[in-house]
Amino acid sequence: MTKRVLGIIGGSGVYNIDGLENPTWKKIETPWGDPSDALLFGTYAGVDMVFLPRHGRGHVQTPTTINYRANIDAMKRAGVTDLISVSACGSLKEELPPGTFVIVDQFIDRTFAREKSFFGPGFVAHVPMAHPVCPALSNALVEAAAQENIRHAKGGTYICMEGPQFSTLAESHLYRSWNCAVIGMTAMPEAKLAREAELPYALVGMVTDYDCWHPDHEHVTVDAVIKVIHENAANARKIVCAVAERLTGTRKPSPLGIETVLDVAVMTAPEKRDPALMAKLDAVAGRILK
Ligand SMILES: CSC[C@H]1O[C@H](OP(=O)(O)O)[C@H](O)[C@@H]1O
Numbered sequence: 137m138t139k140r141v142l143g144i145i146g147g148s149g150v151y152n153i154d155g156l157e158n159p160t161w162k163k164i165e166t167p168w169g170d171p172s173d174a175l176l177f178g179t180y181a182g183v184d185m186v187f188l189p190r191h192g193r194g195h196v197q198t199p200t201t202i203n204y205r206a207n208i209d210a211m212k213r214a215g216v217t218d219l220i221s222v223s224a225c226g227s228l229k230e231e232l233p234p235g236t237f238v239i240v241d242q243f244i245d246r247t248f249a250r251e252k253s254f255f256g257p258g259f260v261a262h263v264p265m266a267h268p269v270c271p272a273l274s275n276a277l278v279e280a281a282a283q284e285n286i287r288h289a290k291g292g293t294y295i296c297m298e299g300p301q302f303s304t305l306a307e308s309h310l311y312r313s314w315n316c317a318v319i320g321m322t323a324m325p326e327a328k329l330a331r332e333a334e335l336p337y338a339l340v341g342m343v344t345d346y347d348c349w350h351p352d353h354e355h356v357t358v359d360a361v362i363k364v365i366h367e368n369a370a371n372a373r374k375i376v377c378a379v380a381e382r383l384t385g386t387r388k389p390s391p392l393g394i395e396t397v398l399d400v401a402v403m404t405a406p407e408k409r410d411p412a413l414m415a416k417l418d419a420v421a422g423r424i425l426k
């Protein structure tokens with residue numbers, strides 16, 4: 137049975153995790169370039185944890201320039217078995233006010249300027265994304281939020297825009313008409329790459345604003361987002377700690393078979409595979425390339 141290593145990717149305002157035992161920042165090299173920052177290794181409640189600030193400490197990378205492939209590869213190389221993403225997002229529904237934690241279960245990807253796959257010419261693979269999050273990890277997040285009395289919503293669609301500008305009013309109304317719950321700029325291609333790397337993934341969106349559609353609320357600004365993030369920092373920390381406490385004990389495989397998704401995904405004939413690309417896939421697809 138694999139030992140659990142819980143990965144956490146923190147978004148805007150979440151550049152560190154306090155309270156880890158034996159915290160150590162380590163730089164990890166990947167064949168895809170540099171991750172956003174070094175990774176923070178430590179343990180909490182007996183669970184091995186690895187943390188990465190998505191934009192880097194000091195918030196250096198934009199949603200577009202984040203090297204999502206390097207970030208996911210580095211997590212995989214660090215031995216992460218389960219990945220939780222923490223992200224600020226705007227609300228597209230009246231009933232999800234700022235301060236709500238949304239445990240997302242679907243995504244719409246509207247990004248267009250990012251590398252979205254580890255695979256390519258010489259190693260073509262198609263992984264299923266119908267159910268993009270791990271139900272077991274998402275349930276752990278829901279239970280953790282309930283235990284900590286944090287206002288939360290189970291499920292909801294996250295629309296990922298390219299940014300870095302916020303949406304126009306017409307776009308915000310359009311996404312509401314699509315029944316999206318929250319909007320952000322960073323969950324994609326992160327969630328897709330996690331699936332390609334056979335990593336169970338779940339996302340908790342911290343609602344910071346009502347984007348720009350709400351007639352009774354100011355349209356979103358960075359100031360407002362940062363203010364709400366600071367107000368919610370304690371809850372973000374509580375949810376991460378409570379989820380780690382729920383994930384002690386023997387790790388069960390994801391109910392969706394995410395850890396073996398590449399068994400039925402690869403198209404390229406063995407004799408046509410590109411050795412250079414396969415070498416780069418040593419961490420992501422190492423299980424099937426051995
Ligand atoms: C500072 S608001 C825009 C910023 O926040 C959201 O997500 P994350 O927490 O991952 O940084 C959004 O996607 C933008 O990156």
Ligand SMILES: Nc1ncnc2[nH]cnc12
Nearest residue numbers: 224225226319320347356
């Ligand atoms: N309204 C919004 N749109 C996109 N990303 C966000 N992150 C936080 N609030 C956001």
